[in-house]
Each structure stands twice: as structure tokens, then as C-alpha cells.
Amino acid sequence: MLRILHSWCLVVCFIILFHYTIQKSTPESSTYVAAVVEYSPQLYKLGNHTDNLLKNAEHYVELMRKAADQSADIIVFPECGLAEYKSSTRYSSTIPDPEDNANPCDDPSLEVHEAVRILSCAARKYEIYVVVNIPEKKISYEKSSQNKSTLYYNSNVIFNRQGQIVARYRKFNLFGELGFSTTEKPDITVFDTDFGVKFGVFTCFDIIFEKPAVTLVKDNGVTDVVFPTAWFSQLPFLSAVQTQVAWAHSMDVNFLGSGYNAPEVGSTGSGIYAGKHGVLTSIMATSPTTAILVATVPKKTTQVKNLQSNTPLTINGFTASGSGIRMSKENLEPYKTFLLTENIQNTTHKLCDDQLCCQFKVKMHTSHKNGYKYRLAVFDGVRSFTYRTGGLQICAVIFCTNDSLTSCGIVSGNPDAFSTTFEYISISGDFRLNGVALSPNTLLKEYNVMSPDDFRFESQQQPEANLVSIKMETTARQTSLLTFGIYGRDFLKDGQSEIIEAKETESREGENSAYFIVSSAGIVISAIATVLFIRALL
Numbered sequence: 001m002l003r004i005l006h007s008w009c010l011v012v013c014f015i016i017l018f019h020y021t022i023q024k025s026t027p028e029s030s031t032y033v034a035a036v037v038e039y040s041p042q043l044y045k046l047g048n049h050t051d052n053l054l055k056n057a058e059h060y061v062e063l064m065r066k067a068a069d070q071s072a073d074i075i076v077f078p079e080c081g082l083a084e085y086k087s088s089t090r091y092s093s094t095i096p097d098p099e100d101n102a103n104p105c106d107d108p109s110l111e112v113h114e115a116v117r118i119l120s121c122a123a124r125k126y127e128i129y130v131v132v133n134i135p136e137k138k139i140s141y142e143k144s145s146q147n148k149s150t151l152y153y154n155s156n157v158i159f160n161r162q163g164q165i166v167a168r169y170r171k172f173n174l175f176g177e178l179g180f181s182t183t184e185k186p187d188i189t190v191f192d193t194d195f196g197v198k199f200g201v202f203t204c205f206d207i208i209f210e211k212p213a214v215t216l217v218k219d220n221g222v223t224d225v226v227f228p229t230a231w232f233s234q235l236p237f238l239s240a241v242q243t244q245v246a247w248a249h250s251m252d253v254n255f256l257g258s259g260y261n262a263p264e265v266g267s268t269g270s271g272i273y274a275g276k277h278g279v280l281t282s283i284m285a286t287s288p289t290t291a292i293l294v295a296t297v298p299k300k301t302t303q304v305k306n307l308q309s310n311t312p313l314t315i316n317g318f319t320a321s322g323s324g325i326r327m328s329k330e331n332l333e334p335y336k337t338f339l340l341t342e343n344i345q346n347t348t349h350k351l352c353d354d355q356l357c358c359q360f361k362v363k364m365h366t367s368h369k370n371g372y373k374y375r376l377a378v379f380d381g382v383r384s385f386t387y388r389t390g391g392l393q394i395c396a397v398i399f400c401t402n403d404s405l406t407s408c409g410i411v412s413g414n415p416d417a418f419s420t421t422f423e424y425i426s427i428s429g430d431f432r433l434n435g436v437a438l439s440p441n442t443l444l445k446e447y448n449v450m451s452p453d454d455f456r457f458e459s460q461q462q463p464e465a466n467l468v469s470i471k472m473e474t475t476a477r478q479t480s481l482l483t484f485g486i487y488g489r490d491f492l493k494d495g496q497s498e499i500i501e502a503k504e505t506e507s508r509e510g511e512n513s514a515y516f517i518v519s520s521a522g523i524v525i526s527a528i529a530t531v532l533f534i535r536a537l538l
């Protein structure tokens, strides 16, 4: 009887095992399956919980199950998904050092928050790599006394398919998170997987800076990146998906970006990107949404053949039309710009700022006067990223709602907004070679980005001059353009103070002279009026 039961069990176990093994990617497979979650905590009630971490962890388990149903090897959750900033230090957990090979699901003696145990057990149950962001509490005891101090880190934790903690990353470039500390040096966090891919880890604001993000790829052999974020989108260059796809292109790595969803404060944007081959799947949600995005990702070690894309699986939320995303806008006053007017159908124009000059060629035609206006824009300097400053070298075509520079980067609700057709755009210039990370930056209607098939981005290094010549040009007609340009982050200028001087732009000089004519005419008219008035009095 026991033997029968035993063999029956073996058959069942074999079926279960087989069921999972045929779905898992291996070091030999040319692809793996990735899932990223766009997650809106506000869609979920606290239920019978008094603790955010527990509530969200339970929803995470449900999402892990859905990802496993689609054979995902790895799932990435966003920054702030388990605990929001407001409550971050209140809801937190100690996280064991990955060197300890701790498995919270197995080990009841580990001092971790119950949510960490739930996630570890679910990783094991669904046999999936899991990346979560969690406020980490680190209690340290001073050597000489019994005194203890508590530090908090904004951390990512990675579980393997057995539920073991294999990596931990403490965010280095904080975006004003109150009560949180950073490590003295940036953590260089990588983890290997049983499907033969080595991932690097960083979080949100880190994407703007060189360390640790660029260092992971340049010096640590990382080919794929996991990126939990709670991004605040900014126009015209830094909306969420636009930023993620540009970084993936510039480093040519596979990139799994998972965004916290709160469109009313400007946070949304998740996607899976195949380096220079662009978007596999992405979402910019205009209303509160939880969605799982799944894609088959070609490994960087293999030749890319057919790229598969999947439509996001919306779990909860609406897909309302219109733009419910609160977008912020970069201060573009320091840029040198040139207004493209409707009567200019074929422009060749050179525009310089500081040491950067770009040559623009634009062929366009406009069908409606009230649509977006466009400006050529060049900037070589330092800007503020609210909590830090950083260097930029930019040449781009940007959208504006009217003729003034202050209207650039503001989205219009006008149904005729996209009334300009660009037959061709080409931008070329010599950028600094050392310390500058360059990427193609594109944005279309509804915050989509341009397919890599629709433009070329070519570079040629001149090491003796410390320059790199970049040429970026369209290869297809564009009818819903917002932004098209070369975006360079000049890390060597990071930390310098921004120069707050509004530079005169060529078109503003034009405006000024027009204003001069109008106001001169005004003076003449009022002078005549005064003379007539005085004569009438006499």
C-alpha cells in the first residue's frame, strides 16, 4: 500500500516537476521570460491589515502567480510598492546579508518582517526570481556599549527560485527620501541566475547618475538590468518610458523597469526593453492601474531574431483615454533655441551653446495653425535635478504649445495638436567623448517612443580631440512627434552649480525686434493721440 502511494506520489511529483521544468529558461536557451509590474497600492484597501507591507505582499503573491502562469523566470516590482514614502520608516524590515544565504521561508529564527517571509515563500512556490523594493531597517550595536542605532535604507531585495535572498541593493542616489541613509560608496549589486543571465540592480533616481548605474555595465559585465522606480515624469526629455528606453539603448542592455503607479502625481511607466532594439512592451497609464507586462527577452549573448511583444495584462484599473498624468516641465530658459515656423518648410540651421554646436536639417509641413509648434534646442551646461545638479549636452527638436519658449514641454489638449508632419529630421554635432553618456531621446503622442526602425543614431569617435560625432536622423515620416534629439549626460559636471542666466535665443531676438516695432508704433500712435487730444482741448 505504502509502495503504491509512493509510486503514485512519484508520478504526481514528476508531472509537477515536468510541468515547471519545460517552462523554465536554462543557460542554453536563447531567451528568457521577464515580467514587470506597474503597481498602484492605492487600488487596494487595507482589508483586515494594519500594516501596508502585509497588504501589498499579499497582492504581490497574486501577481507572482499570474506571472508564473505565463512562464516568467523573473518578476520585478516597483520602488515604493510595498510601502509608500509617507509611511516608509514605520513599515520596514531588516534584510539579511546575501552572503548569509538566508531563506526567510525556511528559517523561522530570521528576524524579518512577515511580508518578507510571505514573498520568500511565494518565490519558492512559483519558482520565480523576485525583485522587490522595501524600506530596510539596519540596527547596529556600537562596539563599546550596549547602545544601538537604527539606519534606514531604500533597498531592493532579490529572491531566487528557492526563496533565498541572493542580492540586496541600497539606493545610492536618493531623491529626498526623508529619514533614509545611503552607503558610503555605491553598492555594486549583481546577481546570477539559473538561466545564465547576470543582472545588475539600481533604483529610480540612480538612472540619472554614473554610479552605480553606468559602472555596473562598463566595469562589471552586466548585460541585463532590473530597475524598480517611482518616477516623476518630466517633459520634454524625461518621461518614464522615454528615459528607460534611452538608457537601455545607450548601454545596449536588456532593461526591466517596474514603475510605481500614481499618475496624479506624475508616477507611471514600466517596460521591458531589448537594448538598442527598443521596447518589447511598455505602459504609461493615465489612470490608477495595476498591470503585469511580460516579454520574451533575447539574451545579449544571442543574435536577436524575432522580437516578440506582448500587450500589458491589466489586473486592476481603467484604461481611460486622455492624459491624467501630471507632467512636470524642465526649465528650458537656459537653452539656445530657434523657432520653426509654418512658413519654414525646409530648414538647415546651425545652433550653438557654449562648446556644443549642432547642425539641424528639418523638412516639415503643417496643416493647422493651432497645432504644436517646434523649436530647435541646444544646451551645454548644468541643470538642477531638484536634489542634485548634473551636466547636460543636448541637441533636439522639442514641442511647444505656442510661439513662446515657456510653452515648450507643455502637453496640449487641442485635437489639432499633431498637425505637423516631419518628412525628415537630421541632427549632428560633436559631443565630448569622456564622461558623457549619449542616447537617442524620442517621444511621440501618448508618451510612446519611436521604434528603432524609424531612426538612425550613428557615432564616430575622435579620441585625439576628445570628441564623438553623433548623427541622428529619421528614416520614416513622423506625424505625432513631441521630442527628437541627442541627449547627453555630462557626468564630469555633476555637482557644479547651475548657471541661472536666461540666454537670449535667436527667435527671442526676433520677437524682441517685432516687439520693438509694435511698441515704437504704439509710441507714435499715442504721440499722435496726445497731440490730437491736446489740440482738442485747446
Ligand SMILES: *[C@@H]1O[C@H](CO)[C@@H](O)[C@H](O)[C@H]1NC(C)=O
Pocket: 047, 048
Ligand atoms: C484577513 O487576513 C487573513 C490572512 O492575512 C486572510 O486569510 C483573511 O481572509 C482575511 N479576512 C478578511 C475578512 O479579509
Ligand SMILES: *[C@@H]1O[C@H](CO)[C@@H](O)[C@H](O)[C@H]1NC(C)=O
Pocket: 142, 144, 145, 147
Ligand atoms: C549611550 O546612549 C546614551 C543615551 O543616548 C548616551 O547618553 C551615552 O553616552 C551612550 N553611550 C555611549 C558609550 O555611546
Ligand SMILES: *[C@@H]1O[C@H](CO)[C@@H](O)[C@H](O)[C@H]1NC(C)=O
Pocket: 346, 348
Ligand atoms: C530643401 O533644401 C535643399 C538644400 O538646402 C534643397 O536641395 C532641396 O531641394 C529643398 N527641398 C525642398 C522641398 O524645398
Ligand SMILES: *[C@@H]1O[C@H](CO)[C@@H](O)[C@H](O)[C@H]1NC(C)=O
Pocket: 401, 402, 403, 404, 406, 407, 410
Ligand atoms: C503661450 O503658452 C504659455 C504657457 O502655456 C502661456 O503662459 C502664454 O500665455 C502663451 N502665450 C500666448 C501668446 O498665447
